[in-house]
Amino acid sequence: MTEFKNKLLTRRRALAMLSAAAAGAVTTLVPQCAWAQDQRVLRIGYQKAASTLVLLKAHGTLERHLARLGIEVKWAEFSAGPQLLEALNVGSVDFGYVGEAPPIIAQAAGANFVYSGYEIPTPLAESILVPQHSPIHTVAELRGKKIAFNKGSDVHWLVISLLKKANISYSEFQPIYLAPADARAAFERGAVDAWAIWDPFQTAAIKQLNARVLASGAGVVSHHQFFLSARPYAEKNPAIISAILDEVGKEGQWIRANVKEASVQLAPIQGLDKDVIEIGLKNYAHIYKPIDNKVLEEQQKIADTFFELKLIPRRISTRDAVLAAPAAKV
The missing domain is CATH 3.40.190.10 (Periplasmic binding protein-like II)
Known part of the structure:
Protein backbone atom coordinates (compact mmCIF):
# COMPACT_ATOMS: atom_id res chain seq x y z
CA MET A 1 0.00 0.00 0.00
CA PRO A 123 20.12 25.19 -33.31
CA LEU A 124 20.12 28.73 -34.72
CA ALA A 125 16.36 29.01 -34.22
CA GLU A 126 16.77 29.68 -30.49
CA SER A 127 19.12 31.73 -28.34
CA ILE A 128 19.66 33.64 -25.13
CA LEU A 129 19.18 37.35 -25.77
CA VAL A 130 20.36 40.35 -23.79
CA PRO A 131 19.64 44.07 -24.29
CA GLN A 132 21.95 45.70 -26.84
CA HIS A 133 23.79 47.77 -24.23
CA SER A 134 23.87 45.09 -21.54
CA PRO A 135 27.22 44.71 -19.75
CA ILE A 136 26.81 40.94 -20.16
CA HIS A 137 28.91 39.62 -23.05
CA THR A 138 29.50 35.96 -22.17
CA VAL A 139 27.29 33.19 -20.85
CA ALA A 140 29.60 32.92 -17.84
CA GLU A 141 28.42 36.37 -16.77
CA LEU A 142 24.87 35.05 -16.30
CA ARG A 143 25.79 33.62 -12.91
CA GLY A 144 23.31 35.07 -10.42
CA LYS A 145 21.31 36.82 -13.16
CA LYS A 146 17.61 36.68 -14.00
CA ILE A 147 16.86 34.67 -17.14
CA ALA A 148 13.32 34.59 -18.51
CA PHE A 149 12.04 31.55 -20.39
CA ASN A 150 8.99 29.34 -20.74
CA LYS A 151 9.20 26.56 -18.17
CA GLY A 152 9.39 23.09 -19.70
CA SER A 153 9.94 24.41 -23.23
CA ASP A 154 12.83 23.72 -25.61
CA VAL A 155 14.67 26.85 -24.40
CA HIS A 156 14.59 25.42 -20.88
CA TRP A 157 17.00 22.80 -22.17
CA LEU A 158 18.99 25.49 -24.03
CA VAL A 159 19.50 27.45 -20.81
CA ILE A 160 20.58 24.36 -18.89
CA SER A 161 23.02 23.33 -21.63
CA LEU A 162 24.61 26.74 -22.18
CA LEU A 163 25.04 27.41 -18.48
CA LYS A 164 26.47 23.96 -17.86
CA LYS A 165 29.04 24.58 -20.61
CA ALA A 166 29.97 27.81 -18.78
CA ASN A 167 30.28 25.88 -15.48
CA ILE A 168 27.19 27.51 -13.99
CA SER A 169 24.96 25.15 -12.02
CA TYR A 170 21.17 25.33 -12.10
CA SER A 171 21.15 26.84 -8.60
CA GLU A 172 23.48 29.68 -9.59
CA PHE A 173 21.06 31.77 -11.64
CA GLN A 174 17.48 33.00 -11.24
CA PRO A 175 15.01 31.34 -13.63
CA ILE A 176 12.02 33.54 -14.34
CA TYR A 177 9.32 31.34 -15.80
CA LEU A 178 7.27 33.33 -18.31
CA ALA A 179 5.39 32.58 -21.53
CA PRO A 180 6.83 34.31 -24.64
CA ALA A 181 4.61 37.41 -24.60
CA ASP A 182 5.14 38.03 -20.88
CA ALA A 183 8.85 37.32 -21.17
CA ARG A 184 9.20 39.85 -23.96
CA ALA A 185 7.44 42.49 -21.85
CA ALA A 186 9.73 41.76 -18.89
CA PHE A 187 12.79 41.87 -21.16
CA GLU A 188 11.70 45.16 -22.73
CA ARG A 189 11.19 46.92 -19.40
CA GLY A 190 14.48 45.60 -17.97
CA ALA A 191 12.92 43.33 -15.35
CA VAL A 192 15.19 40.44 -16.41
CA ASP A 193 18.82 40.29 -17.48
CA ALA A 194 18.36 37.85 -20.34
CA TRP A 195 15.66 36.04 -22.30
CA ALA A 196 15.84 32.57 -23.85
CA ILE A 197 13.48 32.36 -26.82
CA TRP A 198 12.88 30.70 -30.19
CA ASP A 199 11.98 31.99 -33.64
CA PRO A 200 10.12 33.91 -34.88
CA PHE A 201 10.02 35.66 -31.49
CA GLN A 202 13.82 35.60 -31.38
CA THR A 203 14.20 37.48 -34.67
CA ALA A 204 11.38 39.86 -33.76
CA ALA A 205 13.21 40.86 -30.56
CA ILE A 206 16.46 41.36 -32.44
CA LYS A 207 14.80 43.52 -35.09
CA GLN A 208 12.24 45.37 -32.98
CA LEU A 209 13.95 45.64 -29.58
CA ASN A 210 17.54 45.77 -30.83
CA ALA A 211 18.26 42.71 -28.68
CA ARG A 212 21.67 41.08 -28.90
CA VAL A 213 22.31 37.34 -29.23
CA LEU A 214 24.45 36.27 -26.29
CA ALA A 215 24.57 32.63 -27.42
CA SER A 216 22.56 30.46 -29.79
CA GLY A 217 22.09 26.72 -29.59
CA ALA A 218 24.82 26.10 -32.18
CA GLY A 219 27.31 23.51 -30.98
CA VAL A 220 25.39 22.99 -27.74
CA VAL A 221 21.90 21.64 -28.49
CA SER A 222 20.18 20.16 -31.53
CA HIS A 223 16.88 21.96 -31.02
Missing part, protein backbone atom coordinates in the same frame (compact mmCIF):
# COMPACT_ATOMS: atom_id res chain seq x y z
CA THR A 2 2.87 2.39 0.81
CA GLU A 3 4.44 1.75 -2.60
CA PHE A 4 1.11 2.45 -4.30
CA LYS A 5 0.72 5.75 -2.40
CA ASN A 6 4.25 6.81 -3.36
CA LYS A 7 3.59 6.11 -7.04
CA LEU A 8 0.33 8.03 -6.88
CA LEU A 9 2.04 10.99 -5.21
CA THR A 10 4.79 10.98 -7.85
CA ARG A 11 2.23 11.05 -10.64
CA ARG A 12 0.27 13.87 -9.01
CA ARG A 13 3.41 15.98 -8.62
CA ALA A 14 4.34 15.48 -12.25
CA LEU A 15 0.83 16.34 -13.40
CA ALA A 16 0.89 19.45 -11.21
CA MET A 17 4.11 20.60 -12.88
CA LEU A 18 2.68 20.04 -16.35
CA SER A 19 -0.55 21.79 -15.41
CA ALA A 20 1.36 24.76 -14.01
CA ALA A 21 3.27 25.07 -17.26
CA ALA A 22 -0.02 25.03 -19.12
CA ALA A 23 -1.33 28.24 -17.61
CA GLY A 24 -2.34 30.63 -20.34
CA ALA A 25 -2.95 28.05 -23.06
CA VAL A 26 -4.73 29.49 -26.09
CA THR A 27 -7.37 26.86 -26.79
CA THR A 28 -11.11 26.46 -26.66
CA LEU A 29 -11.12 22.68 -26.46
CA VAL A 30 -12.71 21.04 -23.45
CA PRO A 31 -10.76 18.06 -22.02
CA GLN A 32 -12.31 14.71 -22.85
CA CYS A 33 -11.72 11.43 -21.09
CA ALA A 34 -9.86 8.50 -22.60
CA TRP A 35 -9.97 9.75 -26.19
CA ALA A 36 -13.68 9.05 -26.40
CA GLN A 37 -14.14 11.51 -29.27
CA ASP A 38 -15.56 10.62 -32.65
CA GLN A 39 -12.85 8.72 -34.55
CA ARG A 40 -13.92 10.66 -37.64
CA VAL A 41 -12.45 13.82 -36.12
CA LEU A 42 -8.71 14.52 -36.04
CA ARG A 43 -7.72 17.20 -33.51
CA ILE A 44 -4.39 18.92 -34.14
CA GLY A 45 -2.67 21.20 -31.64
CA TYR A 46 -0.35 23.83 -33.05
CA GLN A 47 1.56 26.93 -32.06
CA LYS A 48 1.43 30.14 -34.05
CA ALA A 49 5.23 30.03 -34.27
CA ALA A 50 5.14 26.56 -35.88
CA SER A 51 5.14 27.82 -39.46
CA THR A 52 4.77 24.47 -41.23
CA LEU A 53 1.60 23.51 -39.38
CA VAL A 54 0.27 27.06 -39.59
CA LEU A 55 0.64 27.02 -43.38
CA LEU A 56 -0.70 23.47 -43.62
CA LYS A 57 -3.81 24.73 -41.84
CA ALA A 58 -4.03 27.84 -44.03
CA HIS A 59 -3.61 25.91 -47.28
CA GLY A 60 -6.18 23.26 -46.32
CA THR A 61 -4.30 20.42 -48.03
CA LEU A 62 -4.62 18.02 -45.11
CA GLU A 63 -8.38 18.61 -44.90
CA ARG A 64 -8.73 17.83 -48.59
CA HIS A 65 -6.60 14.71 -48.25
CA LEU A 66 -8.60 13.33 -45.34
CA ALA A 67 -12.03 14.47 -46.50
CA ARG A 68 -12.24 11.55 -48.91
CA LEU A 69 -11.96 9.27 -45.88
CA GLY A 70 -14.76 11.13 -44.12
CA ILE A 71 -12.39 12.62 -41.53
CA GLU A 72 -12.84 16.17 -40.25
CA VAL A 73 -9.78 18.12 -39.07
CA LYS A 74 -10.08 20.49 -36.12
CA TRP A 75 -7.25 22.83 -35.10
CA ALA A 76 -6.48 24.30 -31.67
CA GLU A 77 -3.85 26.97 -31.05
CA PHE A 78 -1.55 26.95 -27.99
CA SER A 79 0.95 29.51 -26.73
CA ALA A 80 3.81 26.99 -26.33
CA GLY A 81 4.74 23.30 -26.18
CA PRO A 82 4.01 22.60 -22.50
CA GLN A 83 0.49 23.94 -22.91
CA LEU A 84 -0.09 21.79 -25.98
CA LEU A 85 1.22 18.69 -24.19
CA GLU A 86 -1.16 19.29 -21.30
CA ALA A 87 -4.04 19.17 -23.78
CA LEU A 88 -2.69 15.96 -25.29
CA ASN A 89 -2.24 14.56 -21.80
CA VAL A 90 -5.90 15.06 -20.91
CA GLY A 91 -7.16 13.81 -24.26
CA SER A 92 -8.14 17.06 -25.97
CA VAL A 93 -5.61 16.76 -28.81
CA ASP A 94 -4.65 13.81 -31.02
CA PHE A 95 -1.57 15.23 -32.71
CA GLY A 96 0.80 18.15 -32.14
CA TYR A 97 4.18 19.74 -32.77
CA VAL A 98 6.50 20.73 -29.90
CA GLY A 99 10.16 21.22 -29.01
CA GLU A 100 12.61 18.97 -27.19
CA ALA A 101 11.73 19.42 -23.53
CA PRO A 102 7.89 19.30 -23.43
CA PRO A 103 7.72 15.58 -24.30
CA ILE A 104 10.10 14.83 -21.42
CA ILE A 105 7.94 16.70 -18.91
CA ALA A 106 4.78 15.14 -20.29
CA GLN A 107 6.11 11.58 -20.28
CA ALA A 108 7.23 11.96 -16.67
CA ALA A 109 3.69 13.12 -15.89
CA GLY A 110 2.27 9.94 -17.38
CA ALA A 111 1.04 11.41 -20.67
CA ASN A 112 0.13 8.60 -23.07
CA PHE A 113 1.74 9.76 -26.32
CA VAL A 114 4.19 8.53 -28.92
CA TYR A 115 6.86 10.25 -31.01
CA SER A 116 5.70 10.23 -34.64
CA GLY A 117 8.40 12.27 -36.38
CA TYR A 118 10.97 15.03 -35.93
CA GLU A 119 12.57 17.99 -37.64
CA ILE A 120 16.32 17.77 -38.25
CA PRO A 121 18.48 20.03 -35.99
CA THR A 122 17.80 23.77 -36.03
CA HIS A 224 14.80 19.21 -32.53
CA GLN A 225 11.09 19.74 -33.04
CA PHE A 226 8.77 16.75 -32.65
CA PHE A 227 5.45 15.56 -33.98
CA LEU A 228 3.66 13.70 -31.21
CA SER A 229 0.49 11.62 -31.32
CA ALA A 230 -1.81 10.44 -28.56
CA ARG A 231 -0.94 6.75 -28.30
CA PRO A 232 -4.55 5.48 -28.45
CA TYR A 233 -5.17 7.51 -31.60
CA ALA A 234 -1.89 6.49 -33.25
CA GLU A 235 -2.50 2.81 -32.52
CA LYS A 236 -5.98 2.90 -34.04
CA ASN A 237 -5.21 5.26 -36.94
CA PRO A 238 -1.66 4.63 -38.23
CA ALA A 239 -2.62 5.51 -41.81
CA ILE A 240 -3.96 8.89 -40.72
CA ILE A 241 -0.79 9.71 -38.79
CA SER A 242 1.24 8.72 -41.83
CA ALA A 243 -0.95 10.94 -44.02
CA ILE A 244 -0.34 13.92 -41.72
CA LEU A 245 3.41 13.40 -41.87
CA ASP A 246 3.30 13.10 -45.65
CA GLU A 247 1.44 16.39 -45.95
CA VAL A 248 3.77 18.06 -43.44
CA GLY A 249 6.74 16.92 -45.51
CA LYS A 250 5.21 18.39 -48.67
CA GLU A 251 4.48 21.65 -46.86
CA GLY A 252 8.08 21.80 -45.66
CA GLN A 253 9.30 21.35 -49.23
CA TRP A 254 7.05 24.19 -50.38
CA ILE A 255 8.37 26.50 -47.65
CA ARG A 256 11.99 25.79 -48.55
CA ALA A 257 11.28 26.58 -52.21
CA ASN A 258 9.08 29.62 -51.48
CA VAL A 259 10.47 31.32 -48.37
CA LYS A 260 9.45 34.83 -49.41
CA GLU A 261 5.91 33.82 -50.33
CA ALA A 262 5.60 31.80 -47.13
CA SER A 263 6.67 34.89 -45.18
CA VAL A 264 4.02 37.00 -46.88
CA GLN A 265 1.32 34.45 -46.08
CA LEU A 266 2.43 34.05 -42.47
CA ALA A 267 2.75 37.78 -41.69
CA PRO A 268 -0.97 38.47 -41.02
CA ILE A 269 -1.36 35.14 -39.19
CA GLN A 270 1.63 35.51 -36.88
CA GLY A 271 1.25 39.26 -36.55
CA LEU A 272 4.87 39.94 -37.48
CA ASP A 273 6.64 41.76 -40.30
CA LYS A 274 7.29 39.49 -43.28
CA ASP A 275 11.03 40.30 -43.16
CA VAL A 276 11.18 39.07 -39.57
CA ILE A 277 9.34 35.90 -40.50
CA GLU A 278 11.60 35.27 -43.48
CA ILE A 279 14.72 35.33 -41.31
CA GLY A 280 13.03 33.08 -38.77
CA LEU A 281 11.98 30.61 -41.46
CA LYS A 282 15.57 30.33 -42.67
CA ASN A 283 16.64 29.28 -39.16
CA TYR A 284 14.43 26.19 -39.39
CA ALA A 285 15.10 23.21 -41.66
CA HIS A 286 11.51 22.24 -42.58
CA ILE A 287 12.82 18.71 -43.17
CA TYR A 288 11.10 15.95 -41.23
CA LYS A 289 12.09 12.36 -40.58
CA PRO A 290 10.68 9.29 -38.81
CA ILE A 291 11.81 8.77 -35.23
CA ASP A 292 15.14 6.93 -34.99
CA ASN A 293 17.49 5.68 -32.28
CA LYS A 294 19.84 8.66 -32.49
CA VAL A 295 17.18 11.25 -31.77
CA LEU A 296 15.73 9.09 -28.97
CA GLU A 297 19.19 8.94 -27.40
CA GLU A 298 19.39 12.74 -27.49
CA GLN A 299 15.98 12.93 -25.85
CA GLN A 300 17.15 10.46 -23.22
CA LYS A 301 20.03 12.76 -22.35
CA ILE A 302 17.56 15.57 -21.73
CA ALA A 303 15.36 13.28 -19.64
CA ASP A 304 18.28 12.12 -17.50
CA THR A 305 19.44 15.69 -16.92
CA PHE A 306 15.96 16.89 -15.99
CA PHE A 307 15.67 14.06 -13.48
CA GLU A 308 19.06 14.87 -11.96
CA LEU A 309 17.98 18.50 -11.57
CA LYS A 310 14.66 17.37 -10.03
CA LEU A 311 12.72 19.02 -12.85
CA ILE A 312 10.85 15.75 -13.34
CA PRO A 313 9.91 13.41 -10.47
CA ARG A 314 11.00 10.09 -11.96
CA ARG A 315 13.32 8.53 -14.48
CA ILE A 316 11.83 7.76 -17.86
CA SER A 317 12.88 5.88 -20.97
CA THR A 318 12.16 7.80 -24.16
CA ARG A 319 11.97 4.48 -26.02
CA ASP A 320 8.76 3.76 -24.15
CA ALA A 321 7.13 6.56 -26.17
CA VAL A 322 7.32 4.90 -29.59
CA LEU A 323 5.07 2.48 -31.41
CA ALA A 324 6.37 -0.99 -32.12
CA ALA A 325 5.54 -0.88 -35.84
CA PRO A 326 5.83 1.89 -38.47
CA ALA A 327 2.65 3.53 -39.70
CA ALA A 328 1.04 2.51 -42.96
CA LYS A 329 0.24 5.08 -45.65
CA VAL A 330 -3.16 6.25 -46.82
